[in-house]
């Protein structure tokens with residue numbers, strides 16, 4: 524068999540289905556509305572969305588209008604999911620939102636007015652969600668604005684508020700007092716829109732207990748294998764596996780410097796595998812020599828990550844060009860990579876690039 528000549532990104536849809544079941548179980552009776560923004564965290568919103576539909580998901584979230592349009596096309600008319608757009612109702616987007624049957628989650632008073640103007644012109648009721656900011660300070664109406672809207676029904680003329688939601692800022696730290704403070708702000712606002720379904724939690728919030736689940740949860744990263752507390756969680760399976768072949772094996776003398784700049788200095792004679800992948804494939808260039816790759820049954824130090832090549836200390840392991848090294852996957856864990864890269868699992872996933880050959884495992 525010829526050795527593959529490039530990195531390979533395997534996306535395991537059966538692992539996705541496993542994680543969906545784990546989160547659904549944890550979410551009690553709350554509806555699972557997976558988040559597929561940024562092309563499904565870089566893994567392909569279409570295949571992920573179709574498989575999640577097969578697992579029972581009937582509502583999704585994306586960030587951009589264009590992502591919603593692409594997901595609608597990928598799901599096709601045989602999968603009439605509710606697709607929420609987190610950017611909301613931005614200027615001039617009414618016709619495109621309507622044409623693709625997307626539900627904007629409005630985030631400000633001007634957005635409400637723009638949505639209302641569009642609904643008045645188009646006739647009929649426009650389904651919307653309302654995003655309320657309970658303390659993340661990024662997106663959404665203030666609780667006072669939401670109250671004012673609820674108390675002046677004119678403002679919502681022609682709009683059907685089907686979802687009231689907020690987003691937690693510190694849910695990955697279960698003991699953090701911010702979550703309880705946000706919950707306390709969300710409850711009374713939620714009560715102002717009794718006809719709407721309520722949603723507060725993303726992946727991490729699902730694990731904070733029944734109070735945080737409301738009617739609908741919005742898991743993203745944990746569906747794709749990232750732990751809810753930003754560290755590996757053995758209940759979840761890796762969905763993305765990035766592997767790349769060994770290009771060459773080199774012996775480096777004690778005291779030599781590897782890579783650019785001040786590089787990494789090895790303190791003993793070291794055998795390294797030069798692997799055909801780099802930050803251009805999405806392995807973030809990280810603090811010197813902290814990352815770990817999986818080869819020949821062990822986690823091994825990645826000495827350097829350059830654009831196209833990664834040097835891995837393989838010790839005495841048997842190796843030859845063409846052998847595959849796992850850079851991310853069931854053994855080289857996403858949350859560990861994120862930690863050494865000073866980032867989060869979300870970013871490590873979206874950085875996975877199109878240079879690696881993509882393979883989907885499991886039925887869509």
Ligand SMILES: *Cc1c(COP(=O)(O)O)cnc(C)c1O
Nearest residue numbers: 558690725726741742743744745
């Ligand atoms: C990204 C996002 C989510 C999903 O978050 P995860 O941490 O990936 O589960 C849910 N809700 C909102 C508003 C988001 O922006």
